Amino acid sequence: MNSFQDLIKSAAAFEDNGKFFHALQFYDKASKEDPNNKLLIVKKAALYEKIDRLDSAIKFMDSFIESESYDDDIILFYGQFLIRNFEFEKAVDVLALTSSDEKLASTFLIGLSYFNLKDFGIAKIKFEDFVENNKSSDLLPEAYLYLAKTNIELGKDNEALDNLKNSEKLSGMNWELYLIFAKIYYLKEMYLHAKDSLEKASRLNGDKNLIEELSNMLTQKIEGNVK
Numbered sequence: 001m002n003s004f005q006d007l008i009k010s011a012a013a014f015e016d017n018g019k020f021f022h023a024l025q026f027y028d029k030a031s032k033e034d035p036n037n038k039l040l041i042v043k044k045a046a047l048y049e050k051i052d053r054l055d056s057a058i059k060f061m062d063s064f065i066e067s068e069s070y071d072d073d074i075i076l077f078y079g080q081f082l083i084r085n086f087e088f089e090k091a092v093d094v095l096a097l098t099s100s101d102e103k104l105a106s107t108f109l110i111g112l113s114y115f116n117l118k119d120f121g122i123a124k125i126k127f128e129d130f131v132e133n134n135k136s137s138d139l140l141p142e143a144y145l146y147l148a149k150t151n152i153e154l155g156k157d158n159e160a161l162d163n164l165k166n167s168e169k170l171s172g173m174n175w176e177l178y179l180i181f182a183k184i185y186y187l188k189e190m191y192l193h194a195k196d197s198l199e200k201a202s203r204l205n206g207d208k209n210l211i212e213e214l215s216n217m218l219t220q221k222i223e224g225n226v227k
Helices: 004-016 020-033 038-050 054-066 072-084 088-095 100-116 120-133 140-153 157-170 175-187 191-203 208-226
Strands: none
Touching: 004 020, 004 038, 020 038, 038 054, 038 072, 054 072, 072 088, 072 100, 088 100, 100 120, 100 140, 120 140, 140 157, 140 175, 157 175, 175 191, 175 208, 191 208
C-alpha cells in the first residue's frame, strides 16, 4: 500500500501536469489514510477551486467542518477561500468558529465579509476591533485602508482621512491608498491635495483608468475655479 506522502506526491505530480481528475483520485486515496491531514485538506480544496468546482470544494470543506476535526488554521483557510469566491455570508458563519485564541485573527476577515455585504456598520466595528487589538499585525495597513473605505461609505470623511494616514505610516507603497486620499480631498474641494495624491498613485503604477477618471474630474474643477 502506498504511504500517505507517496499519495500526496503523486497527486501533486498529476496536478502539475494538468491531469486534475487523476490528482483528485490520489487525494481521495490519501484521505482514507489520513482524513484529518491539514495539507491534504488545503490541497484538495485548492484543486477544486482551480478547476472551478466551487460547489464540490464547499461540500468537501463543510463535511470536514461538520466532523468537528477542524482547527483554527483550517477555519481561517476556509474563511479566506469563501471570501475569495464571494461567499461572504457563509464566510461570516465559518469564521465565527475560531477559538477564543484566534478570534482577533478572524476579525479582519469577518469585517471584510461584512464590507462586501455592504453592512458597513458592522464592518466598521470589526475593523476598529482589529486595528485596536492587533498593533503588530502585517494586515494592519490593509485594515486601516478598509476602515477608511468603510468610513467613506458611512459619510465619515474626517475619520477616513485619519485611517488613511495611519495606513500610510505603516506602508506608503499602495497606490489605492493615494487614490482614496485623492477622492476624499476631491470631495472636500482640496483640489491641490487631491492632485498630489493622484500623482503618487500614478507613480506607484495604479489603475490607469481609475486615476484618469478622477484626474479628468479634478482638472475640470481646477479650471473652473481659475475661470
